[in-house]
Amino acid sequence: MFENVGWPEILVLVLAGLFILGPERLPSAAAWLGRNVRKVRxxxxxARDQLKNELGPEYDELRKPLEDLQRLRGFNPRAAMTKHLFDDVGDDSSYKPNGHPGPIGNNGTDATKSDNRPLEAGEKPPVDPDLT
Structure with missing residues (x-):
């Protein structure tokens, strides 16, 4: 929750508290805040322990989707797209979107079975009409 809060932010909060509350009330306010944060924890x-005891094995089934959502929190779309575009995703012959047999070349042959050679000058690249 507070992983993005560093020392400069804490210093600003302490200085703001010093100006707002004054030096005589700041220690008691910090102690009050600490006690209440501990109570909330x-x-x-x-509540988590009680829920775990009451649900038993179903607690793990409930926890798994929440952990998946927590993992998505750190999702980096740029890294995902870079990995998708530049990793060898074309090597997986089992992946065929929508049951399509694969890209079709200009001459009607399956473009996935080509020799992956560079195109000659003036040669048209293979086109998949379903994807364009």
Whole structure:
């Protein structure tokens, strides 16, 4: 939750608290905040433990989709597209979108079975009309 909060942000918060509350009330306000944060953590862990005890094995089934959502939180679309575009995704012969047999070349042959040679000057690249 607070992984993006660094020392400069904490320093700004302390200085703002010092100006707003004054030096005489700042220590008691910090102690109050610490106590309440600890209480909230205890309530959250108690609720999680109680839910885990009541649900039993179903708790793991509930937890898995939540963990998947947590993993998506760190999703980097640029890295995913780079991996998809530049990794050898064409080597997987089992992947055929929508049951399509594969890209068809200009001469009616299956373009996935080509020799992957560079195009000659003036030669048209293979086209898949379903994808264009």
């Amino acid at each position: 205890e309530y959250a862990s108690g």
